[in-house]
Amino acid sequence: MEQGHQHHHAPQHQEALRRIIVCFMLDGSEKYTQMTHKAIESFQKTTPYVRTGLLVPPHLPSPDFLHRFIERLPDPERVETRLYQNHFHEWNPTQHKLDLVKFADRYETVVWLDSDVLVYKDMSKLLLDFHHSPKNFAFTQDHVTSNEEFRSRWPNSDRFLFIPQAAFMCFKSHKMPEFFSVWEDIWKEWITPYPFFRYADPYPSFHASAFCIEQYALGMAVERLLSGNFDQHVHVIPRSEILITDTSRSLTSLFMPSHLQSSSTDNNSTLHGGPLSYLLAIPSGGKYSIFGSSSLNLSSLGVLSSLGGLSSLNLAGLSSAGIFSSYNISGISSLQSFSSYNISGFSSAELAALSSFGLLSLSSYGSSGLSSLSQQELFRSLASTGDLSSFSLSILGSSSLSSSSGFGNFVIVDNFGDNVIHYYSANFDKIGV
Numbered sequence: 001m002e003q004g005h006q007h008h009h010a011p012q013h014q015e016a017l018r019r020i021i022v023c024f025m026l027d028g029s030e031k032y033t034q035m036t037h038k039a040i041e042s043f044q045k046t047t048p049y050v051r052t053g054l055l056v057p058p059h060l061p062s063p064d065f066l067h068r069f070i071e072r073l074p075d076p077e078r079v080e081t082r083l084y085q086n087h088f089h090e091w092n093p094t095q096h097k098l099d100l101v102k103f104a105d106r107y108e109t110v111v112w113l114d115s116d117v118l119v120y121k122d123m124s125k126l127l128l129d130f131h132h133s134p135k136n137f138a139f140t141q142d143h144v145t146s147n148e149e150f151r152s153r154w155p156n157s158d159r160f161l162f163i164p165q166a167a168f169m170c171f172k173s174h175k176m177p178e179f180f181s182v183w184e185d186i187w188k189e190w191i192t193p194y195p196f197f198r199y200a201d202p203y204p205s206f207h208a209s210a211f212c213i214e215q216y217a218l219g220m221a222v223e224r225l226l227s228g229n230f231d232q233h234v235h236v237i238p239r240s241e242i243l244i245t246d247t248s249r250s251l252t253s254l255f256m257p258s259h260l261q262s263s264s265t266d267n268n269s270t271l272h273g274g275p276l277s278y279l280l281a282i283p284s285g286g287k288y289s290i291f292g293s294s295s296l297n298l299s300s301l302g303v304l305s306s307l308g309g310l311s312s313l314n315l316a317g318l319s320s321a322g323i324f325s326s327y328n329i330s331g332i333s334s335l336q337s338f339s340s341y342n343i344s345g346f347s348s349a350e351l352a353a354l355s356s357f358g359l360l361s362l363s364s365y366g367s368s369g370l371s372s373l374s375q376q377e378l379f380r381s382l383a384s385t386g387d388l389s390s391f392s393l394s395i396l397g398s399s400s401l402s403s404s405s406g407f408g409n410f411v412i413v414d415n416f417g418d419n420v421i422h423y424y425s426a427n428f429d430k431i432g433v
Contacts, residue, residue, distance in 0.1 A: 009048065009049065009124065013124070013128060014048075014049050016128055016131055016132070017048070017049035017050050017124060017127065017128065018049055018050070018051065019107055019108045019109065019131070020050050020051070020107060020108070020109040020110075020111065020127050020128075020131055021050065021051040021052070021053045021080075021103050021106075021107040021109070021110055021111065022043060022047075022050055022051070022052060022053065022111040022112075022113060022123070022127075023052075023053030023054070023055065023100055023103060023110065023111060023112050023113070024036050024039055024040055024052070024053070024054055024055070024113055024114075024115060025054070025055040025056075025084065025093070025096055025097075025115060026054055026055070026056050026057075026060075026066070026069060027057060027093055028057060028059075028060045028061050028065065031425075031428065032115055032425075033069065034428075035115040035116055035425065035428055035433070036115040037069065037072065037073070038118065038252075038433045039113060039114075039115050039116070039117050039118065039119070040052055040054075040073055040079075041073060041074055042117075042118045042119040042120065042252070042256065042260075043113070043119040043123070044073060044074045044075045044078065045074055045256075045260045046119050046120065046121060046122050046123065046256075046260060047119065047122050047123045047124055047127075048122075048124070049124075050078075050123070050124070050127060051078050051079075051080060051107070052073075052075075052078050052079045052080070053079075053080060053081075053082065053100075053103050053110070054070075054079055054080070054081045054082075055081070055082055055083075055084040055096055055099050055100070055102075056081050056082070056083060056084065057083070057084060058083055058085075066081070082099060082102040082103060083099075084096035084099040085099060087184060087187075088187070088188065088191060091191060092211060094166070094211070094214040095187070095214070097112060097166065097214065098180055098183065098184050098187075100112050100171075100176075100180070101176045101177060101180045103173075104171075104173035104174075104176040104177065105173075107173055108131065108172065108173055108174075109127065109130065109131045109170065109171070109172060109173065110170075110171050110173050110176065111127065111168075111169070111170045111171075112166075112168065112169045112170075112171075113167065113168055113420065114166075114167040114168070114422065115425070116167070116422060116423055116424055116425040116427075116428065117167065117168070117416075117420050117421060117422050117423070118251050118252065118255060118256070118420070118421040118423065118433060119419060119420050119421075120255035120256050120419070120420070120421055121418065121419045122419075123417075123419045123420070126237075126417050126419055127170075130170050130235055133235060134232075135172075135232070135233055135234060135235045136171070136172040136174075136175040136233045136234075137169075137170065137171060137172070137175070137179075137222075137226070137233055137234045137235070138169070138170035138171075138234070138235040138236075138237055139162070139164035139165070139168075139169055139170075139222075139234060139235075139236065139237065140164065140165045140167075140168055140236065140237040140238070140239040140414075140416050140417070141162060141163070141164065141165065141236060141239060142163040142164060142165040142166075142215055142219075144163050144202075144203060144212075144215075145161055145162055145163045145219075147203070149202075149203060149205060150163075150202050150203045153200060153201070153202040153203070153204075154202045155199050155200075155202075155220075156223075159223065159227070160223055160227035160230065161219065161223070162219060162222050162223070162227075162230065162234075163215055163216065163218070163219035164215060164218050164219060164222065165215065165239065165414070165416075165422075166214055166215050166218055167414070167416075167422045168237065168416045168417075168420055168422065170235075170237075178225070179221060179225060182221045182224060182225055183217055183218055183221040186217040186220045186221050186224070187213065187214065187217035189217075190213045190216060190217050191213060195210045195213060196210070199216075202216065222234070237416055237417045238416075238417055238418070239414060239415065239416055239417075240414075240415045241412055241413070241414060241415070242412070242413050242414075242415055242421070243410055243411075243412050244410060244411045244412070244413065244431065247410065247411055247430060247431045249431075249432075250431065250432035250433060251413070251421060251423055251431060251432070251433050252432075252433060255421055411423065411427045411430055411431045413427070
């Protein structure tokens with residue numbers, strides 16, 4: 001039974017989708033139960049046919065807890081469960097991702113999504129493309145892979161390095177037993193007899209580094225098993241960053257089409273419903289450039305986030321973004337060439353926008369230019385010059401960036417494959433889902 005969908009898939013695609021399972025975890029706590037329900041609800045509403053896996057603990061708050069949780073989902077019949085177990089003594093719940101392998105016996109493709117996600121678009125194409133491809137893994141790259149501090153301190157720093165972001169992972173089931181066994185063994189190496197005893201903390205300036213050991217072990221498993229033929233085995237899921245400057249609106253109202261929103265959601269604020277308050281950041285060469293526009297519609301997200309790099313992007317196509325609409329830029333062939341142009345005709349706000357595109361360095365402003373920038377504009381400029389490490393600190397609870405930037409409240413979220421928003425659990429109470 002597929003409830004509430006307006007999807008049309010050919011019969012062969014429907015059959016292939018039923019051989020894929022997308023898995024989540026339910027731990028029984030109040031906060032994470034709400035998050036998990038929202039995540040599965042968004043997945044089932046957007047993506048038909050694909051089964052929903054649910055890892056659950058041996059003991060839940062009440063005997064009917066699991067039944068009531070599943071019955072409240074849009075399509076309870078698509079859900080199947082497995083018990084998770086403890087793999088390490090006194091370690092955080094990330095360890096239960098190792099039990100994802102328990103779904104490998106019945107499905108050809110097994111996918112993991114963290115609870116702090118919102119699936120805002122049908123994942124069918126992404127899942128089918130991977131399912132039918134010769135590749136065995138699909139990961140999105142974590143920003144630490146390009147962080148200089150992290151790279152310099154990583155064991156074997158001169159060798160291959162790819163740290164996956166463990167919030168979204170795809171596996172071909174026949175490769176899972178070996179890979180998960182190696183991942184668990186390496187994970188144990190990182191935390192025995194205590195964290196960072198065998199391997200030094202590669203990111204000591206990040207206060208939550210120990211929590212991310214799951215990803216460090218995952219990256220080392222990728223290195224040991226796949227570094228020699230990485231491109232042959234791994235599909236890299238595109239990742240971009242979205243800085244949401246209006247936290248009064250829920251993620252559902254910002255991203256989900258109105259016909260998939262619940263009745264309690266403001267249906268006038270949707271994916272196709274006009275201007276949004278956000279900034280779009282695209283990783284390029286390890287940097288995260290901020291695209292600032294109060295009028296850029298989110299429907300353009302797929303175009304922008306698929307660019308991948310900025311050096312050859314023609315500015316002529318950006319006039320529709322609302323930033324350069326009053327300027328004739330058709331003669332400018334690349335972003336890099338713009339730094340030599342006369343910028344005296346631009347306002348301070350427009351200078352900040354140009355800097356956020358990677359066109360101008362701070363030195364291009366001169367002292368007078370910098371003094372004319374507001375805190376908000378300067379933050380946009382500064383954000384474009386560094387990697388995401390400072391953002392990550394703010395995501396996980398630091399208020400220093402927010403209070404000093406002039407932005408006030410804001411939330412930075414990941415956009416995975418133009419299908420999934422990863423909003424980070426620390427932001428659950430800051431912006432409604």
